Amino acid sequence: MRDNDVVTPDEKATWIHVQKKSSKMDKPSLVKVGRNAMTRALERLANLADEKPNHIGVPWERVKRPKIQTEAWRESTLRTFNIVELIATQNYLKRDDVEWHIMNYDVVPEGQHAMPNIVLRSGQALIYDGHHRIASLWLMGADTVTAWTLEA
Secondary structure (H helix, E strand, O other), X not given: OOOOOOOOHHHOOOOOOOOOOOOOOOOXXXXXXXXXXXXXXXXXXXXXXXXXXXXXXXOOEEOOOOOOOHHHHHHOXXXXXXXXXXXXXXXXXXXXXXXXXXXXXXXXXXXXXXXOEEEEEOOEEEEEEOHHHHHHHHHOOOOEEEEEEEEO
């Protein structure tokens, strides 16, 4: 998948795609994360200071979360984003949840979506849902993340 490829929700994508700058992936696939990447991510997480008990601050600029009607997501498409260019819409991440996502990067908990949701507004990519998943990928060394995207 290239950065400008678009996949519609009707294609029922259920994979998590992370693309390193040096990769040559043309099709979506699960990330192969080595034991060392998980160990390094857990060490990086342990070194982050708590901003309140058992919560770390998000590693991105923060803005207020936009109001989006649930049915609007039916029009969303998949796009790939540079993780460092994203903007958070929440202030804190539960440390235990980020750790869980690192340890279970290939598991989608019941009732959750595999892919994060990002809203494009005024040229900015706002994380609407998936802060913990994206943070865990970032801690594991991912440069990009593919997410359901909606322009608002």
